[in-house]
Amino acid sequence: MKILCVIKQVPDSNAAVRVRADGKDLDPAGLKLVVDPFDEFGVELAVQLREKGKPVSEIVAITVGGDKAAEALRTALAIGADRAVHLCDPKFESANELFFAHLVAAAVKKLGESFELIVCGKQNIDLDAGAVGPALAEFLDLPHVGAVQGLEFDEAGKRFTARRRIEGAEEVVEGALPALLTIEKGLVEARYPSLPNLMKAKKKELKVLTSADLPGETAAEAGTVVETLTPPPARADCRFIEGEPAEMARELVRLLREEAKVI
Amino acid sequence: MSNNILVVIEQREGKVLPASYQLFTPARALASATGGQVVACVVGDAVSGLAESIGAHGASKVYVVEHPELKHYRASAYTSAVTSAIEAASAGVVLFPTTFMGRDWASRTAARKRGALAIDCTEASARGEDVLASKSMYAGKLQATFVLSGSRLRVLTIRSNVYAAPAAGGGGAAVQKLSYSPSDADRRLTVKAVTATSSGIKDVTEADVVISGGRSLKSEENFQKVIFPLAQALEGAVGASRAACDAGYQPHSRQVGLTGKVVTPKLYFACGIDGAIQHLAGMRGSKVIVAINTKKEAPIFKVATYGCVADLFTLVPLVTEEVRKLRAH
Numbered sequence: 369m370k371i372l373c374v375i376k377q378v379p380d381s382n383a384a385v386r387v388r389a390d391g392k393d394l395d396p397a398g399l400k401l402v403v404d405p406f407d408e409f410g411v412e413l414a415v416q417l418r419e420k421g422k423p424v425s426e427i428v429a430i431t432v433g434g435d436k437a438a439e440a441l442r443t444a445l446a447i448g449a450d451r452a453v454h455l456c457d458p459k460f461e462s463a464n465e466l467f468f469a470h471l472v473a474a475a476v477k478k479l480g481e482s483f484e485l486i487v488c489g490k491q492n493i494d495l496d497a498g499a500v501g502p503a504l505a506e507f508l509d510l511p512h513v514g515a516v517q518g519l520e521f522d523e524a525g526k527r528f529t530a531r532r533r534i535e536g537a538e539e540v541v542e543g544a545l546p547a548l549l550t551i552e553k554g555l556v557e558a559r560y561p562s563l564p565n566l567m568k569a570k571k572k573e574l575k576v577l578t579s580a581d582l583p584g585e586t587a588a589e590a591g592t593v594v595e596t597l598t599p600p601p602a603r604a605d606c607r608f609i610e611g612e613p614a615e616m617a618r619e620l621v622r623l624l625r626e627e628a629k630v631i
Numbered sequence: 632m633s634n635n636i637l638v639v640i641e642q643r644e645g646k647v648l649p650a651s652y653q654l655f656t657p658a659r660a661l662a663s664a665t666g667g668q669v670v671a672c673v674v675g676d677a678v679s680g681l682a683e684s685i686g687a688h689g690a691s692k693v694y695v696v697e698h699p700e701l702k703h704y705r706a707s708a709y710t711s712a713v714t715s716a717i718e719a720a721s722a723g724v725v726l727f728p729t730t731f732m733g734r735d736w737a738s739r740t741a742a743r744k745r746g747a748l749a750i751d752c753t754e755a756s757a758r759g760e761d762v763l764a765s766k767s768m769y770a771g772k773l774q775a776t777f778v779l780s781g782s783r784l785r786v787l788t789i790r791s792n793v794y795a796a797p798a799a800g801g802g803g804a805a806v807q808k809l810s811y812s813p814s815d816a817d818r819r820l821t822v823k824a825v826t827a828t829s830s831g832i833k834d835v836t837e838a839d840v841v842i843s844g845g846r847s848l849k850s851e852e853n854f855q856k857v858i859f860p861l862a863q864a865l866e867g868a869v870g871a872s873r874a875a876c877d878a879g880y881q882p883h884s885r886q887v888g889l890t891g892k893v894v895t896p897k898l899y900f901a902c903g904i905d906g907a908i909q910h911l912a913g914m915r916g917s918k919v920i921v922a923i924n925t926k927k928e929a930p931i932f933k934v935a936t937y938g939c940v941a942d943l944f945t946l947v948p949l950v951t952e953e954v955r956k957l958r959a960h
Contacts, residue, residue, distance in 0.1 A: 497750035499738035506742035511819035536834035543820040591747030617949035
């Protein structure tokens with residue numbers, strides 16, 4: 369079972385973000401970047417499958433991003449991926465998940481590699497969209513199961529049973545590899561890479577592909593552009609309700625009914 | 632590209648997801664700006680009975696794609712089905728609700744048609760042939776407006792409860808059935824079972840009211856004693872902060888936040904939740920937010936509509952009592 373882990377480097381959710389002067393993207397200065405936590409679950413899953421004795425032949429991590437995104441790949445290598453592919457070119461820069469997926473699909477085809485299992489996060493915390501997995505599956509003509517919370521493989525590592533949570537229900541889906549799975553929180557806990565593994569990761573293969581390797585793949589093909597990036601509209605100030613608890617409860621329920629009209 | 636706007640109706644087990652009807656509101660605005668027609672489609676097994684009420688919400692035509700193998704959602708099969716409706720309707724814009732199914736289905740559909748895609752939009756409008764779509768990004772810290780090129784099929788998912796559904800009242804929509812024959816590719820996955828995860832208490836993503844508790848609840852038992860009764864009184868769902876889920880007070884399926892679920896109910900109660908960025912990212916889109924916290928400086932009050940600086944163990948049962956009185960009338 370050869371596994372491809374698709375990862376994205378994203379701003380740390382706890383860090384402040386600033387908008388670039390042209391108002392169309394983030395200001396990269398001082399921006400703290402991390403591996404998307406959902407994508408990290410995908411790498412962890414791949415490594416755990418190997419540790420549990422499934423026939424995992426190779427784990428490859430891939431990303432699209434600027435020079436700094438190499439750090440995200442090194443993290444994946446430290447968690448346990450065997451080698452990495454970095455799609456790095458100014459022409460690849462776009463806040464567009466379909467384009468991201470199209471680039472990854474193009475790279476997989478260009479490298480002539482065939483993966484039995486592709487994993488990625490159920491969505492990335494930067495764009496909060498969740499299109500990378502389904503779109504990549506479509507571009508590579510694979511079946512996919514989204515937001516997987518439970519997963520079992522047969523002995524041979526050929527067929528799987530995935531559990532996914534949907535609104536108010538749990539679905540059990542069966543299929544055979546090759547397939548793509550997007551990973552929901554709760555399937556695995558991501559580990560902190562050990563120092564020796566961080567050192568080892570520096571020596572693992574990291575291949576860079578540029579637009580020279582993937583001609584025809586440019587952000588102009590993405591279909592969307594960011595027009596503006598602004599702080600969200602401010603919410604009205606909080607109205608504090610005063611008084612003894614019993615009065616407070618009465619007044620709150622009255623406001624919810626008469627003013628907000630939500631109950 | 633054609634100007635027709637296709638509304639994709641989400642149904643499970645023959646029941647229409649109410650948020651699907653909300654899509655008709657932005658669909659009508661887009662259609663009146665571009666001169667197109669609003670049409671709808673529904674995909675499933677034996678779903679043609681839904682066409683009439685779908686039409687009554689404002690579709691001039693309803694495309695029905697039904698087949699026993701479309702009983703359960705599977706991305707590839709449903710993408711094939713909706714693609715036939717997009718082609719039959721010569722749609723230029725397709726709207727899905729933002730749900731697990733909608734995000735997944737819209738993404739695969741946009742990829743198959745090499746369309747332009749925007750997920751979880753809070754606003755959609757026309758500018759010539761292009762569509763402008765706004766959405767929240769970076770954990771709710773920024774709002775982006777995307778231009779979806781008019782040279783592509785424009786595919787959007789719309790966040791629940793940002794648009795009100797138009798009143799049903801029209802009728803006489805034309806109904807057109809489209810044939811579907813499963814391809815080998817559509818058959819690569821099998822849905823073996825679908826089981827409801829909660830009895831009586833709704834999922835946070837589908838409720839109009841969500842009552843959430845934080846770590847200060849201190850135990851699962853206290854959730855049962857304090858949070859659940861209010862949720863029941865308001866026919867709402869129970870949510871929890873990451874800290875409360877990590878502590879084991881509630882399952883992660885109820886976690887509201889960036890790495891949990893993003894909810895946009897009409898009413899959100901944050902009980903004993905301070906409001907870490909990752910929690911705010913999951914609930915700040917709610918219409919009305921009530922915060923109950925003993926610390927007046929807690930960040931949750933920055934997004935709250937109504938604030939009560941009080942001990943939740945005292946106040947929440949009193950609020951529950953008041954709601955019950957109201958409901959008894």
